[in-house]
Amino acid sequence: MTERFMTARQTAWCPGCGNFSILRALQQALESTDLQPHQVLLVSGIGQAAKLPQYTNCNYFNGLHGRALPAATAAKACNHELTVIVTTGDGDCYGEGGNHLLHAIRRNPDITVFVHDNQIYGLTKGQASPTSDLGMRTKLQAGGVYNEPLNPLALAVALDVSFAARGFAGDVEHLAEIMRQAIAHRGFSLVDILQPCVSFNKVNTFDWYRRRVYRLEETGYDPADRMAAFQKSLEWGERIPTGVIFRQERPVFEDHFAALRQAPLVARQLPAAAELDALLDSFC
């Protein structure tokens, strides 16, 4: 592994966890850009996935469980020169943080979201997550999961997302390429990453995924068609598509603010006394 974005710090992940591959893919994706670590901001919530920023040399904001998206949206708006990447889990992003996902997609800030989707709550020791398959047994769901899994890609397409893709931690090259595209895409980019959790998810293992995933690019699939994207997003079970599901240009959140046209907010001076003075006049 190259070193530009990486600390020597030991991770707190279990040996064999899919998170290692995701970290590796992210390294590769970042290495393929000409960014320096200080130009990258990683924003995360809480969970195993959310620990990823700890293992990099980048700026990071490791906030609250479920709340990475609003922090990331605002940070990007205040300093649009930063490359803002959210690393989050399926519980973090689709459970606790579900509402922010809906509205972040609507806003369409130019940020990239990597969801380490292990279909389980890892850090809290293995409860069902919103994406757990029906019937999966856990300590808490001893009779098996009975709530319909949330389909993040269908949801994103329904909300008219700018970029939605699925990656697989077991295919690092492909994942790195998807990540690269997601980071390069201007607008909100969601990448749901199939991530085996070797400690708690005994159903959706590396093997389970490997037998099912295929690369969309190799099928001549066109990610520009929303109806096709919706249909594709429903595919799950025997065959699971990976790659870019949907991609479109949409107005970007930061572009709506006149204030941002010149420089990042942080570089701006205080209000001129003259402007304030004029405003005070309006109260006389």
Add this chain to the structure above:
Amino acid sequence: MTERFMTARQTAWCPGCGNFSILRALQQALESTDLQPHQVLLVSGIGQAAKLPQYTNCNYFNGLHGRALPAATAAKACNHELTVIVTTGDGDCYGEGGNHLLHAIRRNPDITVFVHDNQIYGLTKGQASPTSDLGMRTKLQAGGVYNEPLNPLALAVALDVSFAARGFAGDVEHLAEIMRQAIAHRGFSLVDILQPCVSFNKVNTFDWYRRRVYRLEETGYDPADRMAAFQKSLEWGERIPTGVIFRQERPVFEDHFAALRQAPLVARQLPAAAELDALLDSFC
């Protein structure tokens, strides 16, 4: 207006508001059943829509802004003999309460949700809501709304909802019929109701809607097809479909609990000391 479900209490709504028609339609829908007021539970959050229960003789739980769905889901699980109806607004249900909507659809409790969708925050005096059309100007969005409106029906279809429909406050008969079907449907039923707000929404007026809405039933539309439903849910602008968009049978939340097979939880006795005793043994 008949009286079975209605108090004589004066409403706090503006004269001419679409909420009056929704209240009337709900009356009609309930009258068409053989329910008595004490068998109905209205659950609401906060907003103009959420005041509706106040004007009925039914049980009600007028809870927190955005939080009607979890309260309704639990109440239904504890007493599945109650007919549970949520009356909520577009801000209440799609803004503050967005996360609960996602997960209520996944759970699929047998409750019915009427969203008085006036595409505005009424009670707080006219800010944009998640469904406000692009470009709408408000005091707070003086430059016009720039965030992509949330499409509740597309969202619901993406989440594999059991029943999704659109009604219009300007067509009370049709709305009452949709409501009747929604209440009768076993599972989570979402009805997004186009509701003119005469005080703050100067764009989507009775007239604006009236020129656009049409009844789906009259077009031979089949609400059983999910892809067609998704396509139909995207229709907005010159023509706006009303009626049932999607309908399917899905396992119902309450059915997963063995405890509910006999009687409502409230009717159940305390745990037998023998069962507790046996459980204590397991700690010895």
Add this chain to the structure above:
Amino acid sequence: MDLTIKITGEAGQGLQSIGQLLGKYFARRGYYVFANQDNESRIRGGHNFFQLRVAGAPAGAAADAVDMLVPLDRAGVDLHLDEVTPGGVVLVDSAMDAHPRRDARFLALPLMQLAMEQGGNKIYANAAATAAVLALLGQTVEPLEELLQETFGPEAGRINARVAAAAHALARQSRPALSVDPPPPMPAPRLFINGHEAVALGALAAGCKFMAAYPMSPSTPMITFLSGQAEKFGLVVEQAEDEIAAVNMAIGAAYTGVRAMTATSGGGFSLMVEALGLAGMTETPVVAVNAQRPGPATGLPTRTEQGDLEFVIHAAQGEFPRFVLAPRTIEEAFYLTVRAFNLAERFQVPVIILTDQHLGESYTTVERFDLSRVTVERHLSSIPAGGTYRRYRYTPDGISPRVVPGTPGAAVTLDSDEHGEDGRIIEDAATRRRMVEKRLGKQPAMTAALQPPEIAGDPGARWVLLGWGSTRGALAGACAILQRRGERVQMRCLCDLWPLDGRVLADWPAGAGLIVVEGNYTGQLARLLAAQTGRRAEHLINRYDGRPFTPGYIVERFEKITREGGAAND
């Protein structure tokens, strides 16, 4: 001179526009104005009022009696007639049904008719009423005409002015004007402004560049105002999907080095609690306004209370330092907001500004804000040459250099988990202990940075009446009345509430008893004071019906206490 005008009516009838016109009119003429509002939680209908006190000297609270009542609907007469002084005036429209208690105070004028005749629309009746009020107070109509032009633009302004002139003439003929003193000399024009506008202006002056909020009465006008100024002042202002998003946005913005804020009311603040702890743990400066309204839960959305003091001081799990500041006056709301941003960045802590509906929606005349008194202290650092940057470097005062992410050579690393100097997660006891001490060790210096209470009245008082925040106006008014009645009383009023130390008791008049006056049921400041100093109050004067204190309310309770030994929680 001290006159009170009360306009009452349904929501949507335009009392606010009448009230604002009158307020601005008198403000421009050099009078001191204090105006408060009472609205129901609905858009049309119900019973509301807008009440103005026009005086020759500053007044910070509503008076207890009304000199002129202007009921736009009949319910206003039923509800408020008893407040009108014997020599007062009740100005009604001739079209209104005669009231059974109609007496010499009543004056019926055909204002609606006049609006139709002169303007062609009922909506001009408000201009007519405003002009009639002014006529009955012996005021000229020309400045009103000017105001109407400014407010409604040339077209509608002209019609309004025409109606106003006619109504003014009619009223002057109908009845001799009340005698009104000429205004005191005014060296420079004053502002006519409400509390939440003052906070928002303060934020602009402080260089706030980011605001996110979710609508909630009575806080919404702050984001609305800032959004209107965003383009001119270079702000990003965003309506969030909920309050959790709002505060996390503000913290994310503050992380990048811009000044950022949010505003809400109690229910929304409840949802911000977890993130308040995030700001505490990550040492991120952020300013949150909690505009109080009566709780619990949804409570009375459009009314006032001081029920959230202990809540905001103790909000969030775990322990971390924070400031809680409650502006006492509308003027102070401006300067305090600037100070809030400075304190937040100096100590790298969250600051809560605690307002309420009464302060936020009351208007008053204030001396034009002195921008030369505004200093913006950013406390941002560049990275030290050489060594690696560590966001949470241990320093003697616990405050670590804060640099802006994007700075070459620095990784700015924030963590909501317990962390080491480098911002990375730790698990060991020693680092934990040291970080707790780093954060909470700021508190003594924070306490010292705060301002002592305002003290006024008798230095040898027998009773000290202690209040906080927006209660100040009524408290000062009550103390003045009591002193005039020969009572030996002193007023103390706190703006800077947390951290709280014994300075509030400094120079205590020997043997004086303590009466705490606050807009809640349980006596929260009284409890805090006992907690921090051991000094318990002898009596409480509380109000918890959603209405603001008035001087008369306090005076009456005080007299009951001193007469009967009174009971706490009267």
Add this chain to the structure above:
Amino acid sequence: MDLTIKITGEAGQGLQSIGQLLGKYFARRGYYVFANQDNESRIRGGHNFFQLRVAGAPAGAAADAVDMLVPLDRAGVDLHLDEVTPGGVVLVDSAMDAHPRRDARFLALPLMQLAMEQGGNKIYANAAATAAVLALLGQTVEPLEELLQETFGPEAGRINARVAAAAHALARQSRPALSVDPPPPMPAPRLFINGHEAVALGALAAGCKFMAAYPMSPSTPMITFLSGQAEKFGLVVEQAEDEIAAVNMAIGAAYTGVRAMTATSGGGFSLMVEALGLAGMTETPVVAVNAQRPGPATGLPTRTEQGDLEFVIHAAQGEFPRFVLAPRTIEEAFYLTVRAFNLAERFQVPVIILTDQHLGESYTTVERFDLSRVTVERHLSSIPAGGTYRRYRYTPDGISPRVVPGTPGAAVTLDSDEHGEDGRIIEDAATRRRMVEKRLGKQPAMTAALQPPEIAGDPGARWVLLGWGSTRGALAGACAILQRRGERVQMRCLCDLWPLDGRVLADWPAGAGLIVVEGNYTGQLARLLAAQTGRRAEHLINRYDGRPFTPGYIVERFEKITREGGAAND
């Protein structure tokens, strides 16, 4: 007799299973056991320990010294060797590298090798270690073999038992056993149980029928346990999408007349704050467990603290009555949970049970819970004949009859807005005032319903050491040590924390000083006590490094205070 065994290692190495086997073993034999855990926030790796104190009399806290250390990895030796007494044992696997400080205390046994030989898999090494520990304490292996069968089922149990027998024999040959007193006579089998299991059992016994929660350490085991019992006991248990949903579900459930609860830790409790106010405003009985861990924000997820006391007492905007109860012992956690449900329904208020990681995850032996002491008081009404049902009817004690929705002839109407007796929104001052008085007027009776502190030790003490909740075990231990050393000390410990009144000071030893002992930095109980009674503490003994108090920790601080006059916040 008082022996401490400490097993250390990485997460995933099985220390918990060794610890639990040992605990159950000694519990069954009639010893008193107290076991606490220290885990990092990760699933594999890191440094954890499980520590058991085995004694002839009840012990409620960990001891300060270790008699037998069982490090499953080398780091455990580095970190904990200094805790081992001179005559103690350090049991290591022969495969582990020789430690530079290896001395006579060390005993290396080829446990791993034995597991492979006898069981064919390394996982049996834990059974081997357990058996070796027992052998070194002179205990027979047969009860362990039985336990292994019960735990792992016939198949795996047999192999485990075989490995255990071999390891036991080997260890017995390797070294003479430490001398261990025979167990005291045990009239009936005791439970070996942890604090959160006791809470969950209490909920079952109280007839709780609904539980919703969102996973959060250290609270998750409560919902996990109840979910496992749901089918048998007829509960609905649901994992919510977030804590806001969890608490609103619990309140919605409680509305229908079933007993309902939720459980979380500080961050999740922050998100429940608004709904706590909803329960307060709507007078809905609901029980919420807040299992404390060190804050602020994410803090130290797997460790312990008492940092949320003031937070939960003041959480939510506005004012409403609530109970806050913090179980002092694992046994009390059971009975208190039943009481919590009874109090909630009797007064129609929310009840917060304040536990912490230390209480929740520590195991101990307790006398079998006495189900005949459990009474369930529902306080549900049927509608009065005749008149209409009004959910918020005014009554002398402020408690209105509560009927179940679905009752013919009654509309059960709850409102988070201020409301009248009929549960419908109101706006007027008089009703508001009366409703505030109705709700908060319950507080005196609520206060009277609470239990005074436990008082033990010297009635003529020179110092009173006051603590609350889970600190009790260490506090009692410390006071016993101090009394043996001739100090005149008294222990007071509170379980019922809010509403708090002066009874905590009853029978105060004349002239005794007050030292408050709590697991936080700022001294929250001390502040509350001053607020409620005016009595301020002379000294504080705090701990805020995420670790639980031990008797030795308290004794050392106490001696420093009395020797040097000590400083607060030492």
